[in-house]
Amino acid sequence: EPEVTQTPSHQVTQMGQEVILRCVPISNHLYFYWYRQILGQKVEFLVSFYNNEISEKSEIFDDQFSVERPDGSNFTLKIRSTKLEDSAMYFCASRGTSGGSVAEQYFGPGTRLTVT
Amino acid sequence: AQKVTQAQTEISVVEKEDVTLDCVYETRDTTYYLFWYKQPPSGELVFLIRRNSFDEQNEISGRYSWNFQKSTSSFNFTITASQVVDSAVYFCALRNLYGQNFVFGPGTRLSVLP
Numbered sequence: 001e002p003e004v005t006q007t008p009s010h011q012v013t014q015m016g017q018e019v020i021l022r023c024v025p026i027s028n029h030l031y032f033y034w035y036r037q038i039l040g041q042k043v044e045f046l047v048s049f050y051n052n053e054i055s056e057k058s059e060i061f062d063d064q065f066s067v068e069r070p071d072g073s074n075f076t077l078k079i080r081s082t083k084l085e086d087s088a089m090y091f092c093a094s095r096g097t098s099g100g101s102v103a104e105q106y107f108g109p110g111t112r113l114t115v116t
Numbered sequence: 117a118q119k120v121t122q123a124q125t126e127i128s129v130v131e132k133e134d135v136t137l138d139c140v141y142e143t144r145d146t147t148y149y150l151f152w153y154k155q156p157p158s159g160e161l162v163f164l165i166r167r168n169s170f171d172e173q174n175e176i177s178g179r180y181s182w183n184f185q186k187s188t189s190s191f192n193f194t195i196t197a198s199q200v201v202d203s204a205v206y207f208c209a210l211r212n213l214y215g216q217n218f219v220f221g222p223g224t225r226l227s228v229l230p
Binding site: 033035041042043044045048056058089091104105106107108109110112 | 153158159160161163166207209217218219221223
């Protein structure tokens with residue numbers, strides 16, 4: 001069964017460093033998402049991406065964040081200068097177009113980001 | 117604005133007990149979708165069910181069942197004969213028809229004790 005994959009599974013970085021979290025969505029999916037979950041808290045939407053541009057973003061997704069689909073398979077989230085409060089689990093998700101807008105989002109296993 | 121409330125922060129039950137996890141939502145949309153996800157200790161989000169607002173039929177899948185009550189804006193989840201492997205955090209989530217993102221509830225941590 002096709003699945004969303006994310007690398008790395010765990011990333012440790014120092015405050016102020018740039019990190020890039022990588023996701024490989026399901027191959028025929030066209031809509032891509034990033035969510036964040038701070039430890040012990042709920043999952044929060046960050047951004048959605050379609051047709052090579054951001055279609056919606058939350059107030060969490062400030063200028064420190066950017067997303068990119070550099071090739072036909074990867075979907076990346078970049079945090080330009082990490083802060084301690086960026087420590088969280090980051091989930092990528094993708095969905096296809098079958099079933100219209102009700103198509104399910106499939107989540108990746110997450111990348112745990114630890115900023116020290 | 118959309119909002120999902122899961123009033124139970126933590127629940128502990130003994131194996132084989134039935135347990136119900138509550139979910140109450142708020143939305144102004146007439147068409148929307150409700151979801152339940154399971155997050156085991158390993159951290160991934162496991163899709164359990166999607167229900168659209170036009171379908172109020174209750175659903176049963178094995179030991180899992182869902183009770184959607186539009187009149188009370190609730191979408192409760194029952195596990196029958198709970199097992200230790202059911203121990204996880206369970207999230208209820210809401211998405212409207214044209215929305216791109218989910219609104220998740222705060223989650224309920226379920227511990228099933230042997």
